[in-house]
Amino acid sequence: MSGRYDHLDESAVHNRPSRRGSRPRTKERPAHEDAVVGMVTGVDRGRYTTRVGDRAVVAMRARELGRSRIVVGDRVAMVGDTTGTPDTLARIVRVEERDTVLRRSADDSDRVERVIVANADQLVVVTALADPEPRPRMVDRCLVAAYDAGLDPLLVLTKADLADPRDFLAHYDALDVPHVVSRSAAGPGGGAALDPPAVEAVRSHLTDRVSVLVGHSGVGKSTLVNALVPEADRATGPVNTVTGRGRHTSTSAVGLELPGGGWVVDTPGVRSFGLGHVDPATFVQHFEDLVPGTAGCPRGCSHDEPDCALDAWVEEGHAGPAGPARLESLRRLLRSRTGDEHA
Ligand SMILES: Nc1nc2c(ncn2[C@@H]2O[C@H](COP(=O)(O)OP(=O)(O)OP(=O)(O)O)[C@@H](O)[C@H]2O)c(=O)[nH]1
Numbered sequence: 130m131s132g133r134y135d136h137l138d139e140s141a142v143h144n145r146p147s148r149r150g151s152r153p154r155t156k157e158r159p160a161h162e163d164a165v166v167g168m169v170t171g172v173d174r175g176r177y178t179t180r181v182g183d184r185a186v187v188a189m190r191a192r193e194l195g196r197s198r199i200v201v202g203d204r205v206a207m208v209g210d211t212t213g214t215p216d217t218l219a220r221i222v223r224v225e226e227r228d229t230v231l232r233r234s235a236d237d238s239d240r241v242e243r244v245i246v247a248n249a250d251q252l253v254v255v256t257a258l259a260d261p262e263p264r265p266r267m268v269d270r271c272l273v274a275a276y277d278a279g280l281d282p283l284l285v286l287t288k289a290d291l292a293d294p295r296d297f298l299a300h301y302d303a304l305d306v307p308h309v310v311s312r313s314a315a316g317p318g319g320g321a322a323l324d325p326p327a328v329e330a331v332r333s334h335l336t337d338r339v340s341v342l343v344g345h346s347g348v349g350k351s352t353l354v355n356a357l358v359p360e361a362d363r364a365t366g367p368v369n370t371v372t373g374r375g376r377h378t379s380t381s382a383v384g385l386e387l388p389g390g391g392w393v394v395d396t397p398g399v400r401s402f403g404l405g406h407v408d409p410a411t412f413v414q415h416f417e418d419l420v421p422g423t424a425g426c427p428r429g430c431s432h433d434e435p436d437c438a439l440d441a442w443v444e445e446g447h448a449g450p451a452g453p454a455r456l457e458s459l460r461r462l463l464r465s466r467t468g469d470e471h472a
Pocket residue numbers: 287288289290291311312313316317318319320321323344345346347348349350351352353364365366367368375376377378379397
């Protein structure tokens with residue numbers, strides 16, 4: 130294999146710290162001037178499907194990339210055959226800097242902290258109002274992951290034909306999380322066809338954004354994706370009547386382009402997040418209104434302990450009438466970080 134870029138690839142290793150010291154070599158390298166940049170939409174056994182303009186280009190990673198992971202949403206520079214002609218393969222020579230990373234910490238089954246999706250701007254938490262029952266703690270964990278990653282959260286509540294959303298939504302009043310409600314058109318039992326206005330309401334929140342969809346099995350995520358992206362053809366399945374869970378019909382993350390603009394990233398394998406990397410001392414920053422109240426906290430305060438200054442501060446009315454509910458919500462989110470991640 131001797132492509133015209135091989136020499137360039139080899140000279141690009143200057144970015145790696147040398148084994149002896151930490152100072153990178155400064156040797157000039159020719160840039161990959163004719164590299165084209167695409168967005169990764171799928172990863173499958175070492176093959177990366179990317180989108181360049183309106184063509185799909187399949188690529189492999191160049192050796193110079195080392196071990197850095199490439200995930201859906203990454204913008205990558207490619208050389209070689211980038212025509213997207215069937216059976217051609219481009220080479221990824223660079224991963225562009227990421228605006229956001231959605232990650233999960235190591236957990237018992239997976240000891241490595243992993244980036245799940247890059248460059249997304251919205252995390253869409255899909256929850257059924259019934260069948261299966263909503264799990265507020267799982268939603269809280271998703272919200273923590275969203276705030277921590279700098280993604281805007283959006284709640285999509287499905288199966289509103291089976292249950293009223295009001296009680297569930299009351300949990301999120303103090304957090305001010307935007308939400309949309311979706312339902313089947315055909316009424317109970319007719320889950321396959323969604324109510325068109327509900328689908329359009331969801332779409333309006335997704336247009337021109339890169340949105341990551343998470344939700345546990347059976348909530349109707351694939352049904353929704355199929356309604357939003359007709360050619361997506363995501364496998365759907367009935368909820369198992371014994372376990373209340375849907376079939377695990379799909380496994381790898383995939384980016385799908387919305388006909389009206391924007392992308393949805395479906396993450397079938399991701400049903401919750403390890404949140405060990407989230408630091409309570411900095412997490413409070415996402416509650417801007419409460420931050421001034423932490424001035425009196427002991428050093429390293431977890432903001433969920435007897436000496437936390439927030440209680441007195443909020444009681445004195447400094448955070449306004451919503452203060453107590455805001456503090457309670459902050460603490461609920463902080464507590465959701467620990468314990469059983471699948472709860
Ligand atoms: N009643 C009702 N049923 C729905 C609705 N949306 C989806 N369903 C049904 O719920 C079941 C599960 O839907 P899926 O779209 O397969 O769920 P999923 O979240 O993708 O599940 P996995 O593929 O296991 O991740 C299917 O039988 C759907 O027809 C809805 O709004 N109302």
